[in-house]
């Protein structure tokens with residue numbers, strides 16, 4: 001897999017002082033942006049008003065949608081033949097966070113999360129991941145769909161259980177790859193979503209605003225994870241990237257059908273900070289130098 005200059009720079013170690021101060025710099029950013037972390041209610045104080053506003057002004061698409069078919073496919077590992085592109089997109093969104101959601105719940109049980117004054121950088125990152133599940137449920141709600149997040153496939157469950165139990169320095173290369181791939185997936189879902197639903201301005205404005213929140217968070221996660229790895233860990237991550245990309249496509253069949261393998265590979269290879277956060281209306285947290293691809 002050939003990589004763009006920005007993507008390549010993610011697998012090259014950052015200067016020592018940047019790496020050494022990364023956790024503190026990121027924590028400052030996170031506290032200022034997110035406010036207080038409360039594990040009991042699973043909330044970040046400054047993030048809640050956004051969700052209250054969304055709940056007060058619900059948006060519902062008026063399109064024809066075969067709900068039974070959606071739910072049947074949501075419960076299945078194998079998508080039915082001839083699903084519309086709209087249906088593939090909705091299923092891809094519904095399944096996008098399965099592994100992460102399962103992983104986060106396992107992580108909370110095994111390792112816990114520090115909250116309030118004690119909340120550290122990792123705690124904020126974890127709580128952002130909890131929000132991602134909620135965000136995806138809200139996106140589906142715009143289309144009149146209520147779901148419970150399903151369990152990922154057995155192989156994904158096993159690798160998640162290993163990741164949450166392994167020492168962080170061993171798991172980090174895999175986590176960097178997962179954050180990178182997740183960011184590319186959400187970018188492509190935003191692009192495809194705009195093509196499919198852009199003609200419904202109110203619905204698309206709501207759904208894209210929600211998905212853009214995930215993008216901003218995930219780019220920060222990539223940068224922080226990058227900063228925590230040295231040359232050895234980063235070369236391990238670079239070696240793992242094609243396998244992580246391949247497993248995403250085999251796990252998320254609706255996404256693979258919607259986007260296509262070639263487009264996905266191209267988006268991974270041409271990863272560029274400006275392109276990936278296009279239209280997000282907020283600069284993400286980023287520690288590395290921004291190279292123009």
Ligand SMILES: [Fe+2]
Pocket residue numbers: 100128129132182214218
């Ligand atoms: Fe996430």
Ligand SMILES: [Fe+2]
Pocket residue numbers: 129179182217218221
């Ligand atoms: Fe993440």
